[in-house]
Amino acid sequence: MRRIPNPITHPSPNLRGVWYRDPLFKRYWRHYNSTLQWFQQHQRLMREIPRHSVEASSEVPVSDTEQDDSFEMPVTEDLIAFFEQSARHRKSLCSSKLEPEEEQNQPRRQEATSSSGALHHQRLYGATAGAAVRGMEVAMQLAFEHFADSHQAKHWPNIPLKL
Known part of the structure; x- marks a missing residue:
């Protein structure tokens, strides 16, 4: 070198x-x-x-250079109906977008002492153990909901599926 x-x-x-x-x-x-x-x-x-x-602009015919600044478009009944329908459609889209946001803002509360859940656990684990297992499940669910609400955690991994 x-x-x-x-x-x-x-x-x-x-x-x-x-x-x-x-x-x-x-x-x-x-x-x-x-x-x-x-x-x-x-x-x-x-x-x-x-x-x-x-050079290209000088070759343009004189009739094309004289343009009227005002443009008149005929307004038909079909055009008016189209505009009305599109306005209704736009309003329905806006309202449908607002509904899921309102549902997300309201906390979902499930009744912890639902009778069907308690009966299901009683049949599976017995009278005394059913209440304890149900209590543990409810505590776990409430802890998860508290964590999800406080951290806004995503439920899907943030990695690509195809590497």
Whole structure:
């Protein structure tokens, strides 16, 4: 591997003052020249664009240049009916969007001592154990609801399913 001499501290004796002509910088200058060539071509094209647009605009017929600023559109009964229907549809969409938000804002309370749940647990676990198991389930559900309400946790993982 060839060491790159620092042109400022160790200038080569035959290239004093012209360190940029060192063969090590050949690739850089080739890239620089190609970039400069592209830039000059781009500037030349950008200068020619206004000429082309002026020439194209002068070829437009006179009848097309004279336009009336006021535009009249005939309003039919069908158009009025369409506007009324779209307004009704927009209102129904807005109201349907508001309903789920209101439902989310209201806390859902399930009755902890529902008779059917208590009877179900009594049949499964017996009279004394059924009440204890039901109490543990209710405590677990209430803890989960409290956590979900306080942290607004998402119920679905935040990772992609296909990796």
